[in-house]
Amino acid sequence: MTVIRCSPEDLGPYEEHRLGTGGQGHVYAVSGAPGGLTGEYVYKAYRRDIDVDAAVLEEMTGFLSGLPAAERSFLDERLAWPAALVEDGGRVTGFLMRRVPGRFLLDPGDPHAPTAAMQFLLNGSAHLRNMAAVGHRGALRFDTGPADRLGLLADVARTIDTLHRNGAVVGDLSPKNLLVALSPDPRVLLIDCDSMRLRGRSAVPPVETGSWAVPCGEDPATEDSDAYKYGLLAVRLFNRDQSSTDPGPLRAVSPELAALAQRALDEGEPHSRPRVREWLGPLEEALDAQAPAPTPTPVPAPTPARRSRRLLAAAMAVVQVVGVVWWLKSEIMPGSSADARTQAPGFTASAPYAGQPTSEGGAPVNASPDAPPSTSPSTPPFDVPVYVDPAVQGVAGSAAVAEMFGAYFGGINTDLELAAAQIDRDGKMFKEKGGKAKWMQEFEDSGTWDSDVRLHALVRHATGDVTASVTFQSEQRSGHGPTSASEQTCTLWKVTYRLSAYGDGTYKIYDAKAPGPPACPAGTPLDSPNSS
Template sequence: MGLVTLASLGPLGEELGAGGQGTVYALPRSPSLVYKAYSGDALADLDAGVLTDMIGLPAGLSERDRRDLLAAAAWPRDTVTDDGRVSGFTMPLVPGRFHTTLKLPDGQRQNRLGQTQLLLNRSDYLDRVDIRVDDRFRLDLLADIAGTLRLFHRLGLTVGDLSPNNLLFSRAGKPLCHFIDCDAMQLNGRTVLPQVETTDWEALSEDGAMAAKDSDVYKFVLLCVRLFAGDQSTTDAAALRRAGAGVHALAVQGLSGSVSRRPDLAKWEKQLRAARGALGEPVAPPAPKPSRTRVAPKAPPVYAPVAVRTPWFNRRRRRRLAKFAVVACLLGYGVTHTQQIESWLGQVAEAVAADDRAQAQAQADGIAALLDSSAPVRTKVKTAIGNLSKCRSLKKSVSDLGAAAEARQRSYAAANALVVTDVDDGAEMKGRLVEAFRHSKAADEAYRGWGQKLIKKGCGKSVLNGPDRKRGDQESVKSTQAKKDFVKIWNVVGPQYGHQTFEYQNI
């Protein structure tokens, strides 16, 4: 552990994730490790000395602290250099237990990182994606997070950007947490890169230091509240009454704004474990008494979900049937059978409403899936444009922009194919999303042409500020406006169906 070259890692494998600071790649030669390659912008602000100190931290700890730290975090392992300059670092691959499987709207299953943000949704959403957790799980997980933060603070570490994006959970056996993006933490007040905060998780301490311990504690309180509320942004502690009066009282104090009144993590961990103990274990149903008489097992009843459509009784036919019933009333049948028809109409109306809800949910799920799939592209584009403007990594940037344009084309086609007839403001959202991807694709293609001319003609001023770059900038502005218009609607509609809000920069 310490210092390695990029060439020694061998060919890079699959891209596992991308963010504002860089991109994470699999390492086929070392499958237990991954490589985080910093973006050009991040390298300009990098403090390599702090990264070296972070990598060396575990070696100076006791055996128990070292074991606990490495179990609780994807800790940086080796500094990676390329042509004598720091390019990123290696870290352990996230253990399999911190992945989870989601059930998609089409019935397929998707394995992904168990980011805690998934848990900050309503129970109906969790049921749909087949993430089944109860308050026992929530209390166990929060107690483990509190204990882990106490360990970090004792070792001179503060998280700073404590949010559900960089915190994973495990449902395999005992609930546990696991921190990622550890290079974004503070080590004894020093940082590898300037710290940023996640939207809706901002909390400056009284002395203005974002990563002070009391800031971590405040954001932990937010996590407790939002995990029990199933809400991404609430600050109302009422949901924690389910966990008992003691936990609720700690949350009210923790959100008061006064650092002096804010309960410390030791109190939180103790109270959470006490609340978990008070819940006890779920009681298993009593086993059936053995019978001396052999009886054929009774088949369980089969229940048809109300919202499921059958081939002969689909949504359109329900509506036609309802209209037929109204006509029957008007033609005189209702004169002697009004009560029966009213009852029947009520049943038909309920069936139509249930079908409408199911359709709207499936359509909202489709929009959310498209948004998730499009998020990683923007980071690559931003990095490529930055490199072109500085006349570096030209071939790679052109290649990345070509791949981005192809991805935008796929997103554009998927947006055009969206069915949004039952979602509130669906047509408006679809139009804005289609427009955003169309202009993004045009911008990527223009920037790619710009890069090709830089390779061919050199980086003179006339080429650096040529027509392709200007066209790319113009298309980018149009795309940005369409994205802003879209998220303004989606951030109202999406949460109604259990989906998170989006920033326009992440589309």
């Protein structure tokens, strides 16, 4: 087992290159990797209050080097595994891990794009089209069919099985910890690997993600828990849903896979769940069934039929030495606002925003869009309810941001001082209107009444900036509509707000940008008390 060690001083001016902030600390780009490491690496620096078992983390950094070459190569492509220990004065401060490769970004051609997390495949076609419409160009790639989904499931299963055979369990197996690539072949990348359990010990306290948690009372990091969560993943990937436990859509693809999922999710003895390796054979058979039939060639001489998906996989296995086919937020992870991994990070706003996402869960990877609103408004209740997209509910800071927008839009309707209190006095909102008084007078004159407020995305950018994508409807007096259509009396807005984040976990609006907004559909009732 080889353990590579370095100090923060070996990493160059890393503090100038923060890529993101998560629930456990910060992630920085480093200019050069020490100890003979090759490629691009990032430094995950733990917060001082994080309880890190240095001995376990040290063992983790040497884990891959102690495996047979074939398994090491296989896992190295599919894990954002700790690669080197970072120590300062005898204290472990964090570790180095590989940077997320471009193929695992939402738009592989854009180095500043969000990471392509598995949760994008847990949405329907309309949802993905809406994402593309608001600027996430790569979202439509995830409107994919059964073959790609089966391929991803198979890659996850092979990765987990290889980990299990070598004494490691994932624990927090959820779509936000799984990055995906569909080209040239379906491939996954597991992130937040320092939270995995190795040979019965954890480097950091185990956590779970909201609606992906094991039944109450179970250990969250065992082969049994991985079996349960893998069953959830299989079901939800074919339901294209964030919380379903219905195996029906999976049954339409493969009755055998649906039966495995049912066994995995049935309440009862955890040890009775199918091991992840039991899925591999049925997955290969399902993939074979999805392979297209050979296409006749219009020539006299016979031509060989196209090989099956299984034979192609076998050929790849020979080339890759092993018969298994992985590598390296947010925190958006769909599901629950009670996600223990994404407590308020207290990041600080700066401008302009740009940068590379990282492999740290909860880093700047969140991009979620125009989906049907959550079934309940954010809490506590506001004068204007703010509906939070399910994919945003688990993002660090989402509750505080929703609360701020609730006060802001409620204030626009009934108390402009309250609305003004949600704006950063040093930002651009007041300055662009000539000061707070003129800003308030403009709303007073317009009689604006806002409704149907929805928080679709909350993104933490590499520089530390925070932006929120919000849609809402405004009703105003004629002559006070958008600049491009001042006579509009009802407008549908899609606004990107840049937010200032404060150390106490609160947020204020720094500035806002919106394209030319459309008018409300004909016949929309103007029931605002100020619309006269």
